[in-house]
Structures are given as C-alpha cells and as structure tokens.
Amino acid sequence: MKTVLIPTDFSANALHALQYAQELYKCERACFFVLHAYAEQVYGEFGANPQEEVDAVKKVIKEQTRKKLDQMLEPIMGTPPNPLHNFEAIACFDSLVDGINDVVDEMNIDLVIMGTKGETSDHKTTFGSYTIEVFKYVKCPVLAVPEGFQYRQPKSILFPTDYMLPYKRRELKLLDDLASKFKSEVQCLYITDFDELSPRQEDNKRFLEGTLSRSYLHFETAPIKNRAEAIMEQLEQKGTDMLVMVNSRHSFFEDMLYRSTVDLLSLKLKIPFLVMQNLNR
Numbered sequence: 001m002k003t004v005l006i007p008t009d010f011s012a013n014a015l016h017a018l019q020y021a022q023e024l025y026k027c028e029r030a031c032f033f034v035l036h037a038y039a040e041q042v043y044g045e046f047g048a049n050p051q052e053e054v055d056a057v058k059k060v061i062k063e064q065t066r067k068k069l070d071q072m073l074e075p076i077m078g079t080p081p082n083p084l085h086n087f088e089a090i091a092c093f094d095s096l097v098d099g100i101n102d103v104v105d106e107m108n109i110d111l112v113i114m115g116t117k118g119e120t121s122d123h124k125t126t127f128g129s130y131t132i133e134v135f136k137y138v139k140c141p142v143l144a145v146p147e148g149f150q151y152r153q154p155k156s157i158l159f160p161t162d163y164m165l166p167y168k169r170r171e172l173k174l175l176d177d178l179a180s181k182f183k184s185e186v187q188c189l190y191i192t193d194f195d196e197l198s199p200r201q202e203d204n205k206r207f208l209e210g211t212l213s214r215s216y217l218h219f220e221t222a223p224i225k226n227r228a229e230a231i232m233e234q235l236e237q238k239g240t241d242m243l244v245m246v247n248s249r250h251s252f253f254e255d256m257l258y259r260s261t262v263d264l265l266s267l268k269l270k271i272p273f274l275v276m277q278n279l280n281r
Helices: 012-024 039-043 051-076 096-107 129-137 169-181 199-211 227-238 252-259 262-268
Strands: 002-007 030-037 085-092 111-115 142-145 156-160 185-191 216-222 242-247 273-277
Touching: 002 012, 002 096, 012 030, 012 051, 012 111, 012 142, 030 051, 030 096, 039 051, 051 085, 085 096, 096 129, 111 129, 129 142, 156 169, 156 227, 169 185, 169 199, 169 242, 169 273, 185 227, 199 216, 216 227
Parallel strands: 002 030, 002 111, 030 085, 111 142, 156 185, 156 242, 185 216, 242 273
Antiparallel strands: 142 273
16 A cells, blocks of 8 residues: 655645645555644744643644644545545644654655645745755655646656666655556656766666666756756656656755755746655665
C-alpha cells in the first residue's frame, strides 16, 4: 500500500492537491494522511502569549481543526468511495515542517503531495513560502501541484541532472514506479558545455539507468545558461507533464533556491513539481 501525506490549510489549493493525489493513485491501494499543523494559530504572530491563554486557545483550535478535517474528508471520499483508498485525518500541534517530518517517520510516508500555495500566499507566484520550506527541509519526496492544474497522466517527465549525485535508490524507485505505471518518458537533461562525463558522472548515470529500468529513459544535453530558463525552454518544447529535481547540497535545485533563480519557475511553472530528497531514510 502506498502511503501519501497531504498537508492542508483548508484552502482550495490544498483540496485540489488531495484530489490530484486520488487521481494519481486511482488504481492502487493507498492510504492518504491529511495533516493540519496548527501551532502558529495557537501562538499567534509573535508567540508571546501567556501559557494559560495558550492552553485555552490550543484546546479550541484543536477541536475546530478536527471538525474541519472531518468536513473536508466527507465529500472527498466519493460516492461510492474508492475501495482501494483509506483516509486518516491528523491534527497536530506543531510547525508545518516538523509536523510533516514526524508523520513521515511514524507512518513511513512514500510521498508528500501539497498545493503550491495557501490562502495567504502571493497570487503572483506559483510557490508560497511554506511550499519552499517543505521542499528544503522535509525528509521525503514532495510533489507540489499548481493551482488550477487539470489532472493528466504524467506521460512526459523532465529530470534535470548533472550526474554528480549518488542518488538514493528509494527516491528513484518512486520515480520509476510512477513512470512505469503510466508508461512515461523520462528525459534526463544535462545542462553543460562539455562533451564528456567524468568517471563519477558515468557511474551515477549508469546507476540511474539501472534504477529507472522500467522507464523510457532519454538522455539529452543543453548548453549552459540560466538554469531556470533552460528548464523552462525544455518544458515548453516537450509539452512536459511533470518536472522532477533532487534537493541536495550542491545540486541544481539548491543552487536555484539559494540564488533565487527559482523565481522564474515560480512565475511560469504550471505543471506538478516533484522534489526528491537525497537523504537516508
């Protein structure tokens, strides 16, 4: 059974992510954990409320959260419900990232699926601040679904890589499962001005080929330029259904996050974005 975690702030975008998750695993046994972390609501903007007030507010918000989760799940289960799917609501008194990581460890979550922004996010960008935090710090693959994206099977997947990372087998297996299920083409894009790979890069490329053995793999190169621009060009040319990147020190993804070139993706990315974490689990 697949275990999928969907964080929610009860926004339309979070509900859309849950509906996308149901479609993605429509024909598989899956358990969906729907999580709302409410510590920020309890502590308020500055977190300086007296303990007695915190305890009282915590009790009220916990009850409100449970009711909202039940109300959210009741119509989403479907009539009739999908017999392959189970749902579990979780209200946790924690920050979003810590709450997600706790559930990821406890329930051995395979994938986090979330909206790209919530109720308070800037409508001019695709990724809200909470989405970026989850990308960077959660110890599990994260699939962000843009607002308004109409579900379609991920038949074409773009995977930018520099072949420098010793990828984790569990992370690549998730991608291989998705690609094999939908008979997807996975395009490994190397942005470089060099013709040859180093021995280390060759080893990592062979590991990709071996681990993504059930996928239709293609290897391409593109000349060096602004990486976000190069990725957007490929997305537009190929009619891609999903973008995949790896979050690791010195990776493309980290470089884009910390140099803010992810802003271009934030403005233009209209397809689901899978961020794999290069961490031991």
